[in-house]
Amino acid sequence: MLPIPRFNKNDPLHVKLAELSKKCHAKVASIKFTKKSTAGLRREARRSIEKEIAEIDRLVSQLLGL
Numbered sequence: 001m002l003p004i005p006r007f008n009k010n011d012p013l014h015v016k017l018a019e020l021s022k023k024c025h026a027k028v029a030s031i032k033f034t035k036k037s038t039a040g041l042r043r044e045a046r047r048s049i050e051k052e053i054a055e056i057d058r059l060v061s062q063l064l065g066l
Helices: 012-029 038-048 050-064
Strands: none
Touching: 012 038, 012 050, 038 050
16 A cells, blocks of 8 residues: 555645646647557557656655655
């Protein structure tokens, strides 16, 4: 089990993660997908938000002290 803390609106890391999540959802929702398979769709989605995913990984590592 990961020690995932509850959301704290006063924690700047939590707020930034929430903002990045909203940004990712909006970007993926606006994609005009070209692939038909689930794997292809996932690849396209991940490609469109790869910078945000890297930032999320960095922030989560910081949040969890990894």
